Amino acid sequence: MSQTFEASLAGDPAEAISPEELSEALGEVLSSLGLESFPIEANTGQELDVSGSVTISGEWNGAVQMELTDASQRGTAAAMFLLDPDVLSAEEIVDAVGELVNMVGGGIKGMLPEPSRLSLPTVVQGHDLHLSFPGMAPVLRYARASESGPIAVTIWAESSDS
């Protein structure tokens, strides 16, 4: 997957972005919110019931999708609001997940060719989610574990097959 992602960055190996670099950037975002985390296998083996995404359009076209478990979305939202997970409303949890994917997507956008535009975040929740982005293909996936559970990120890029 990562080779495809690197190739999509104008084919210049010097412009390549490694999964480790992206995972570290995610870790820094989580750490800034008071959540310590560490890298785990991209396929977390857990049911990820929550999906937040932003699209990037312009010089580079694609999407950043973040997936969480119910526990990890609640834990993340609680850390962001500095509140107990049990007192958070569904709206506050969605808001926190949307902001987290916005932060991560903004960071990734900054690594890509400019100019481009970041969309507002979208968050969906449900069992056995299988999202797709028309005209795009997944090119890279990585995950980290936080105290409350896994957080996985998939980067989708405009597909030449579309």
Next chain:
Amino acid sequence: MHILVVDDSKVMRSIVTRTLRQAGFDSYDIHEADNGRAGLDAALAQPPLLVLSDWNMPEMSGIEFLTGLRDAGSTVPFGFVTSEGSDEMRGRAESAGASFLIAKPFTADTFRDALSEVLS
């Protein structure tokens, strides 16, 4: 004397407010707005000491908000707090009259460095 925090995300308004306190700017009242248009209305009705605004928002973006303020004759100091800190966006922010752009993630030190001169 107040600082106007404008962001469509409730949690980010909360984090910005918390970070202002942590950075030592705890003597100011904080007013909030959840998009650029609401921010523009609020800033013109009751001018703040400083605006801290997100860039990417529904209704009216942060850069449209800043342009609207300047078009209305307001010279209130304006800083962006946004997930995007590219050179292109920093250039656009500066050209439109922003004092600084803070990219997320940020720390209390980041706020102290960026805001101290504006609020001194």
